[in-house]
Amino acid sequence: MRRDNFESQLAKILSNAFGKINVADTQCVMAYLASIPEPISNKLLTDTINDTTSNSIQDFKKTLKVKVDILSTDFKWMKRLIGSLPEQTAQTLKQEYIRRRMKYQNGRSANIWLRKRVTFLLEVCRSIPVPLHYLNSEKRRLQIANEWSKRCLIMFNKVMEEQTDDLDIFRLIVAVKQPADVWGFSPVLPDLQMLRSQQKQGEDINSHSQMIARAIARLVDSKWWLHQIDRRLKQYQEHTAIIIGKVRANVSPYVSNHTLQEYQSRKKYNLSWMQLMLLINEQYQLELPLIEAVKSSISNPHNRRVELMVRMRGFEELAKEQGFVGEFYTLTAPSKYHSWCKDKKGRTFSNSLYQGFTPHQTQQYLCKQWSKIRAKLERQNIKTFGFRVVEPHHDGTPHWHLLLFFKPEELEQARGIICAYTVEHDPQELNLSENFTPDQCSPRFDYKTMDPEKGSATGYIAKYIAKNIDGAYVDIDSEANCSSQLAAERVAAWASLWHIRQFQQIGGAPVTVWRELRRLKQVIPDDEVLEMARKAADSADWQGYIEANGGIDCKRCQRPVKLAKTINSASGRYDEDITKIFGVMATRSIQSRLDGWELREYGSESQIIYKPVSSPNLAFPLSSDSCAPWRSDNNCTPTIPDIVFDKCLEVQDIGISKNPLPFLSG
Numbered sequence: 001m002r003r004d005n006f007e008s009q010l011a012k013i014l015s016n017a018f019g020k021i022n023v024a025d026t027q028c029v030m031a032y033l034a035s036i037p038e039p040i041s042n043k044l045l046t047d048t049i050n051d052t053t054s055n056s057i058q059d060f061k062k063t064l065k066v067k068v069d070i071l072s073t074d075f076k077w078m079k080r081l082i083g084s085l086p087e088q089t090a091q092t093l094k095q096e097y098i099r100r101r102m103k104y105q106n107g108r109s110a111n112i113w114l115r116k117r118v119t120f121l122l123e124v125c126r127s128i129p130v131p132l133h134y135l136n137s138e139k140r141r142l143q144i145a146n147e148w149s150k151r152c153l154i155m156f157n158k159v160m161e162e163q164t165d166d167l168d169i170f171r172l173i174v175a176v177k178q179p180a181d182v183w184g185f186s187p188v189l190p191d192l193q194m195l196r197s198q199q200k201q202g203e204d205i206n207s208h209s210q211m212i213a214r215a216i217a218r219l220v221d222s223k224w225w226l227h228q229i230d231r232r233l234k235q236y237q238e239h240t241a242i243i244i245g246k247v248r249a250n251v252s253p254y255v256s257n258h259t260l261q262e263y264q265s266r267k268k269y270n271l272s273w274m275q276l277m278l279l280i281n282e283q284y285q286l287e288l289p290l291i292e293a294v295k296s297s298i299s300n301p302h303n304r305r306v307e308l309m310v311r312m313r314g315f316e317e318l319a320k321e322q323g324f325v326g327e328f329y330t331l332t333a334p335s336k337y338h339s340w341c342k343d344k345k346g347r348t349f350s351n352s353l354y355q356g357f358t359p360h361q362t363q364q365y366l367c368k369q370w371s372k373i374r375a376k377l378e379r380q381n382i383k384t385f386g387f388r389v390v391e392p393h394h395d396g397t398p399h400w401h402l403l404l405f406f407k408p409e410e411l412e413q414a415r416g417i418i419c420a421y422t423v424e425h426d427p428q429e430l431n432l433s434e435n436f437t438p439d440q441c442s443p444r445f446d447y448k449t450m451d452p453e454k455g456s457a458t459g460y461i462a463k464y465i466a467k468n469i470d471g472a473y474v475d476i477d478s479e480a481n482c483s484s485q486l487a488a489e490r491v492a493a494w495a496s497l498w499h500i501r502q503f504q505q506i507g508g509a510p511v512t513v514w515r516e517l518r519r520l521k522q523v524i525p526d527d528e529v530l531e532m533a534r535k536a537a538d539s540a541d542w543q544g545y546i547e548a549n550g551g552i553d554c555k556r557c558q559r560p561v562k563l564a565k566t567i568n569s570a571s572g573r574y575d576e577d578i579t580k581i582f583g584v585m586a587t588r589s590i591q592s593r594l595d596g597w598e599l600r601e602y603g604s605e606s607q608i609i610y611k612p613v614s615s616p617n618l619a620f621p622l623s624s625d626s627c628a629p630w631r632s633d634n635n636c637t638p639t640i641p642d643i644v645f646d647k648c649l650e651v652q653d654i655g656i657s658k659n660p661l662p663f664l665s666g
Contacts, residue, residue: 007030014057018055018056029045036071039102040101043102051063070107074107078094078114081118082114086240096244116352120243120356148179148225160172176216183228185228214576234262235498238259238396242339242396248348249348253394254490259494260493263492263497279600280600281597290599315405315508315542318385318552320452321543331400332445335351336353342394359397359398363498372424377414382407382413382417384506386402387402387505387506388401389468389502389503391502405457422445465503466484467484467487470485471487507552509554510556512563512581513562514545520590526587533549560586565581567579
């Protein structure tokens with residue numbers, strides 16, 4: 001508003017309230033109000049006029065002056081506090097602070113809120129050891145990656161030059177990873193303290209030494225650094241958005257709009273690229289559009305949802321047959337992990353107990369509590385199986401849903417164990433008595449025993465599976481207050497950014513073996529176990545597959561049907577062994593994948609006419625949930641020696657035909 005217009009309007013307001021006034025009084029009041037932001041100055045003027053009992057303009061001016069001085073002091077303090085923050089972040093905090101300052105006459109609440117948020121933001125900023133504007137462009141980030149990888153290389157050379165006796169690999173890795181420690185990230189490493197203890201006891205640590213050597217190779221590689229820095233920057237931006245309130249219901253549920261737009265742009269780019277690419281197999285003279293392969297794989301949300309429902313239904317049928325009882329659990333982290341909360345009317349408000357945690361840190365906490373639960377169930381010899389679904393609250397904080405099956409006589413004990421570890425920390429929030437029961441632990445812990453008369457267990461969890469994949473058959477997401485399809489896309493962006501595994505099978509036979517078996521379309525002779533498992537998988541009978549592959553209680557290493565793999569020694573970027581799945585095996589091995597696929601652009605020159613193939617899921621792996629294991633120390637099946645498939649003798653020795661195509665096509 002122009003100054004002369006505002007002055008004339010102010011004069012009218014003051015005249016209506018206090019009678020005849022002079023120009024000096026109007027200009028004095030204008031000067032007071034000019035020292036504070038306009039939204040709050042207008043409200044202050046109205047409130048002060050309404051609160052003034054005297055008809056004297058002088059008394060009004062004195063009262064206004066006192067209030068303006070207090071506000072002016074607060075705003076000067078606010079400017080100093082947010083002055084070191086990025087401009088956009090500071091502006092958002094300023095707007096929220098003004099809103100809070102207008103809402104309450106006493107500024108204490110707004111001041112406490114601002115001080116806490118700025119403290120969290122400064123801690124997040126300090127976690128990045130370079131000025132943030134250095135990371136604004138990809139070129140600058142590459143320069144930073146080169147610089148910090150060279151720092152690791154300098155530390156490596158320094159230790160190697162000082163080393164006179166046998167190489168101390170522990171001293172070497174501690175020195176080389178110092179630059180990465182400053183950033184707070186590290187390549188995968190074994191427990192160095194435990195490893196040193198094992199070495200002193202004379203145990204062989206050669207395999208772990210190789211892991212350390214590969215970690216060093218990553219630390220001196222600028223590409224590894226660039227990937228870590230890109231990931232850190234994106235998570236920093238999202239964490240900042242969470243702290244300042246840009247991630248919550250009625251604003252931007254689950255993820256910020258910026259992160260959602262980046263995710264959508266990346267998907268659009270990937271789709272455009274896939275539409276230009278063709279898969280060629282020269283050995284078998286086959287061709288396949290890449291986009292068709294992706295649509296036919298578990299990367300397709302529809303296929304992923306259907307497979308999860310099939311597996312869940314198989315678990316439920318198995319539980320009924322063996323007399324197990326299903327129970328549905330919801331596990332939530334303590335209040336300090338939640339940035340924003342919702343009241344009963346769906347309005348959001350800042351959580352005063354929040355301590356600046358990220359969704360990734362919250363997921364780590366829940367995983368740690370689950371590891372305690374799993375260990376306790378194992379010690380008590382309580383068997384269970386089922387599924388876990390991870391989904392975000394409206395502010396991005398993850399929580400878990402689990403559908404687990406137990407023996408009826410063990411159900412109550414298992415429920416107590418799960419509840420005890422879920423409320424292990426900060427139990428005072430729930431006002432629990434010493435001898436509390438699971439029924440008293442809501443909202444941190446909730447449970448519901450499945451009643452077959454009221455519906456199936458699979459039907460109960462179907463909503464949670466659908467709303468976190470593609471939103472199918474769900475109208476509105478009540479947590480996000482938006483359509484289920486939009487909410488599902490936001491959840492996918494959230495899981496991608498924070499690297500959170502949304503779905504996990506608990507117990508039962510490996511799903512990767514199941515997927516390999518589903519590639520095989522012909523009967524497998526001379527191997528009854530393998531054929532039973534193949535037939536069950538081919539007919540989407542998850543229960544039959546588990547029973548054919550050792551039953552529900554069989555340990556992974558003892559299951560009769562396993563993955564058949566080959567190892568390419570030291571062929572990875574960091575001299576790592578690359579393990580490739582080529583089929584399945586029991587008493588014999590069957591190849592389920594074709595080697596030799598290459599990516600080419602449409603229209604690339606070729607003198608060979610290839611045969612189109614319409615069954616991409618049989619030809620090569622593309623999956624998302626429950627991918628083939630990548631760690632060398634997990635429960636994956638033992639590998640078999642390298643196989644040269646063009647040598648008939650070696651091929652026959654492991655039971656694989658020279659041409660695997662008949663097994664891969666009906």
